[in-house]
Amino acid sequence: xxxxxxxxxxxxxxxxxxxxxxxxxxxxxxxxxxxxxxxxxxxxxxxxxxxxxxxxxxxxxxxxxxxxxxxxxxxxxxxxxxxxxxxxxxxxxxxxxxxxxxxxxxxxxxxxxxxxxxxxxxxxxxxxxxxxxxxxxxxxxxxxxxxxxxxxxxxxxxxxxxxxxxxxxxxxxxxxxxxxxxxxxxxxxxxxxxxxxxxxxxx
Amino acid sequence: xxxxxxxxxxxxxxxxxxxxxxxxxxxxxxxxxxxxxxxxxxxxxxxxxxxxxxxxxxxxxxxxxxxxxxxxxxxxxxxxxxxxxxxxxxxxxxxxxxxxxxxxxxxxxxxxxxxxxxxxxxxxxxxxxxxxxxxxxxxxxxxxxxxxxxxxxxxxxxxxxxxxxxxxxxxxxxxxxxxxxxxxxxxxxxxxxxxxxxxxx
Numbered sequence: 544x545x546x547x548x549x550x551x552x553x554x555x556x557x558x559x560x561x562x563x564x565x566x567x568x569x570x571x572x573x574x575x576x577x578x579x580x581x582x583x584x585x586x587x588x589x590x591x592x593x594x595x596x597x598x599x600x601x602x603x604x605x606x607x608x609x610x611x612x613x614x615x616x617x618x619x620x621x622x623x624x625x626x627x628x629x630x631x632x633x634x635x636x637x638x639x640x641x642x643x644x645x646x647x648x649x650x651x652x653x654x655x656x657x658x659x660x661x662x663x664x665x666x667x668x669x670x671x672x673x674x675x676x677x678x679x680x681x682x683x684x685x686x687x688x689x690x691x692x693x694x695x696x697x698x699x700x701x702x703x704x705x706x707x708x709x710x711x712x713x714x715x716x717x718x719x720x721x722x723x724x725x726x727x728x729x730x731x732x733x734x735x736x737x738x739x740x741x742x743x744x745x746x
Numbered sequence: 747x748x749x750x751x752x753x754x755x756x757x758x759x760x761x762x763x764x765x766x767x768x769x770x771x772x773x774x775x776x777x778x779x780x781x782x783x784x785x786x787x788x789x790x791x792x793x794x795x796x797x798x799x800x801x802x803x804x805x806x807x808x809x810x811x812x813x814x815x816x817x818x819x820x821x822x823x824x825x826x827x828x829x830x831x832x833x834x835x836x837x838x839x840x841x842x843x844x845x846x847x848x849x850x851x852x853x854x855x856x857x858x859x860x861x862x863x864x865x866x867x868x869x870x871x872x873x874x875x876x877x878x879x880x881x882x883x884x885x886x887x888x889x890x891x892x893x894x895x896x897x898x899x900x901x902x903x904x905x906x907x908x909x910x911x912x913x914x915x916x917x918x919x920x921x922x923x924x925x926x927x928x929x930x931x932x933x934x935x936x937x938x939x940x941x942x943x944x945x946x947x
Contacts, residue, residue, distance in 0.1 A: 607756050616757060623764040627771050634775035637782040645874055 549674050556678030562655040563686040563728075564735045569655035573687060574724040576646050580703050583691030585639050587684025589632065589647060591677070593624040594656050598676035601664035608665065617660045618651070625650045655683055686731075693727050694718045787826075787855065787871070788813055791841035794857025794867030795828045811838050818940040825937050828857070839866055840941070844933030848883075848925035850874040856930055858896060862938050868892040868930065873922075880922035888916055888923070896934050902927045 560566055563573040572590070576582045597620045601608075608616060629647045632640035640647060650656070659679055664672040692702055698718030700708040717723045785807075792799050792811050800808045812833070813826040828838040840858040845851070851874070857867035868889045875881045882888060891913045892900070898911045902924055907914055915923035 604756065604760075609753050609756070612753065612757060616760065619757065619760055619764060623768060626768055630771050630775045630779070633782065634778040637779075637786070 549671065552671055553674050553678035556675060556680070557682040557685065560679070561682040561686055561735075562658070562679055563683060564732055565739075566658070567732075568658055569653050569683060570728075571649065572646055572653065573690065574721065574728060576643060577687055577690035577694055577724060577727075578698065578719045579695045580688060580691040581639065582642060583687040584684065585632070585636065586643060586646065587680070587687045589628045590650055590653060590655065590683055591680025592628055593621060593650055593653075594659060594680045594683075595673060595676035596624045597621050597656055598659055598664040598672040599669055601660050602667060602669045602672035605665050613665065614657075617657060621656055621660075622651050655679065689731060690724070690727050693731070694723055698723060787841070787843070790855045790869040790871060791826060791828055791857065794841060794855055794869050795839040797867060813841065816840075816941070816944070818937075818944065820936060820940050823933070823936050823940060825940070836860065840937065842933045842937045843871065844929035846925050846929035846932070848873070848875050848880055848922040852922075852925055852929065854926060854929055854933075856892075856933055858934070858937070862941060863896060865892050865894060865896050865930070865934065868926075875919070875922050880916075880919045882916050882919055883922050883926050892926075892930060896938070899931045899935070900927050 556562070558565075562569050569590075572586050576586050597617070600620050601617065604616075625648060628650070629640070632643070632647060659675060663675045667675070695702055695718075696707060697715045700706055700710075700712055700714050715723070718727070788809065788811070789799055789807050791813055792807075792809060796810055802808060810831055811828050812831050814829060816825045816827055818825060824843040826841045828841050830836075830838055837860045839860050840862065842856045842858065844854045844856055846854075851872065852870075853872040855869045855871050856865060857869075858864070859866050870884045870889070873881065873883065875883065891907075894900075894910060901909075901912050902915050903912045904915050904920070913923075913927055
């Protein structure tokens, strides 16, 4: 696999096939835990860890996969890495794991991971799959963090708990509630579509 | 048989490897996770008995109390004696952990006065209720209602309380409010009985 192909595989996940802003998959964590930047970052990182590891393992065993057992094997692999990530969070980032609550174990059924297993890891070599996992994982972390920044800034006046907006700014409570997640996500997807369509016209 | 093995060997081998990996992760994180939980219980116990918890600039809790686990005949009940730090001075109170079901498993920590006559505080240890509805049991206003005499079981009402032992349910979160009240009543009843029988012996 040439170097430029690897680079395009990497950037593909970041932008062209960004899971939550373009492919619109993995919506559950995107909406649920982006009320603060710290939550969004931790969730993104945990998902990226699982994605990279599962892509790598699936790619390594892809020649041995029985077509009708593959989903079972994917679940086995993903569940293992998610449990490892969950235990690590509980041991080293206890308050964070409490605020993420059930959403860490729920990474097991995050369709971003299953989608990448089917689209990439089951068909391509370990290096490509690793890079793909990294790209998509970073793309996912980026979009979660972007939503987190907007929601935390307007909903709690702060970013990563550092106050940014002055006290005179009345926090928009709706932004930290579920409805704020839908509003922000809609606006951001609209912006991304606008940018993409403009690029297409130029090309 | 051979055909079957051919199909499932990968699943079997992977399960074995992953099982071992998970066992290793569990072993290596178990102690730390238990310490984290104990730290959280101690923080909440201070909140429920002393009423405040000061943190330094690193976010580390400045403890005024320490916990001594009570040896009770009822093994399902987890309760602590709350003592001033270093064990100097009189008992601060008791902390009991109540367990129950709202929409999912709920764990609360109840602070009691040294003579067990009063509930000094209620803290939510673990809850996965619906945000915006049941999760409001974490709110200060709702929890403050439980700071009252422990002599009589508490009663949940849906309108403004008229008697002292009544607690007002959260609108739209009756099941969660009921669960908390039932847990408090059960845990307080059990711990009073257990401590009194311990003292007699």
